[in-house]
Amino acid sequence: MKIIFCKNCLYGSTHPLGITFDNNGICSGCTVHKEKYTLDWRSRFSKLSKVIAQYRSRKNNYDCIIPITGAQDSYFIVHTAKKLGLKPLLVCYNKYFNTDVGIKNLSNLRIKFNLDVLFQNVNPNTVKKITRETLSRFGNIYWPIIAGHTVFPVQISIKYKIPLIIWGAHQGIEQVGMNSHEDEVEMSRRYRKDHDLFGYEAEDLLMISNNLKEADIYQYLYPDDYTLKKNSTRGIYLGNYIPWDTKKQHELMIKIYNYKTINFIRTIDCYDYVDCFNYMNIHDLLKIYKHGYSKITDQLSREIRFGRIDRESALKVVKKFEKRKPKFTKLFCDWLDVDYKSLNFVTESFINLLFWKKINLDNFKFMGWSYLNKLQSKKKIIKKKFSYTVNTKLKNNLNYITFGKGFS
């Protein structure tokens, strides 16, 4: 199988979200990214104001729901909502792999913005059961977290009769240019199943697993069409109305609200996923096993598009970071109650031979995107170095920070 690479960024034709290339070899992600410089964003922001106007509560109730975490643009989304004069109800799914920095960020967000937060704490024994299942079935430890984070706001929308949910950027648009920003694409069940949940909704897990029971997946069930319609639930993405630049936005949040950031072993981006022990570690390892590239490729493709790094330098950085051994694996083994060897056995069973060559029983040679990507860009080298602000570090006594029902 021949993999085509974008002449501008680092993305290849096997991107799991799907990707297209134009006649000049530029990927759909780069093409749509150009809209950030060509659209009239002032008028798009006015459009956002009009969209939300109809949702302002007259009964002093909440105007909208904002899903939050202790990282990932949460501050900027809430900051924008407040700027628009909205009174949001914040909702947070407890992912259990919480770092102390993530918890501090959450608590700081709650205090600085002075807003109500609802937490969902699914029984950790159930979460572990599902995690074991999704890890062994399709090599994913993050299914419960993504499923919870994307369904809890919808459930609360119905329970509290608050139709509007505000999300940050649309991952499909940011990475592979699934839609033009002008399409004003909204949250949908189809997108969630296809791209967020790896093709499996909660009820689908029951079809492939003998270990899970209906009660285990109950908290993750997406409301039906009739209920959604009756409540007029709607999820909009701010990225369609604001030229989304997560690095710049995080830096603004550091300055205004003292958002905390940390160093990671497998990437130079210190802003995203600071709330989680596993996203940039074992989850990222599984990504490179399965898809032949890791999160740093996503992050640096984005930075190339913003013109903050050139393609050649980005590729060098990717090669330096992507093969580093993930940290905190023991913590994960302890949490899931599996031994290290068993975990390795399972994770390595997902190594995709399209991107890895088997040398002997336990050894694989990496032949993923950064290895195959031999395209030379004609673009000028950007000499100015770009950097990330790191303003804290994880405390020495490492453990998942628990709250709610989060006993380990």
Next chain:
Amino acid sequence: MNKKRLIATLVLLNDIVVQSIQFKRYLPLGKISFFLENLDRWGVDEIIILDINRSKFNIEPNFKLFEKIEKFKLKTPIIYGGNIRNKQDAINLIRYGADRIILGRNFFYKTSKIEEITQALGQQALIFSLPIIKKKNLFFYDHCSKKLICLKNFFIDKNLVSEIFITDVKHEGIQKGFDSNILRLYNQDNIPKIIFGGISSSYQIKKLLNFKNINAFAVGNFLSYKEHAFQNFLEHLPRNRFRLPTYKKN
């Protein structure tokens, strides 16, 4: 009065569903199985799959796709178009599970070739595709050779196919698209039509309702932007001309 149908169209490029813009630019959307499952739950009248690279690279129709589709046990009829070359391709597609098929450029230059397929499968299973570019006159757009062929003297025997699938190529994938002048200029009225290309709102459909012999409207990209996009179209269309939207309960 017969009710009109509202059809969902999926454009397939290298096995992924894409947004197509004037059949020139494509943006990735996702895997076809999730689109089919979703559209089926929404209760669309029919689903058209346009597998556009098949004729460009002269590859056989995507028979394997129907093996994948089978497991979803869809209730919605599936119409397939994608380099159907001859009677055998047509029969195979129906055997694999397509409910109807779209015959395209392979038959444009010799429509009489359709007759043997009509005899084998029946007229009701066949739709003829006419991608049209409007200049002063109407032109057939051959997307493989990029040639334009004047449609002035083009007629297709009304006994060969059940419907004509007219695409406004210039406005395909563009909001507020379909050019009603195509219907004014198109001179064959004795075969029912399916209209496709740039239909992005129910308002546009309402404007086209008075044209003669339109059986159905096909919507593509615009069904993928929002939850219940299909039902939203129906909500704003006259109840006596279209059926009621449905919202599935668990």
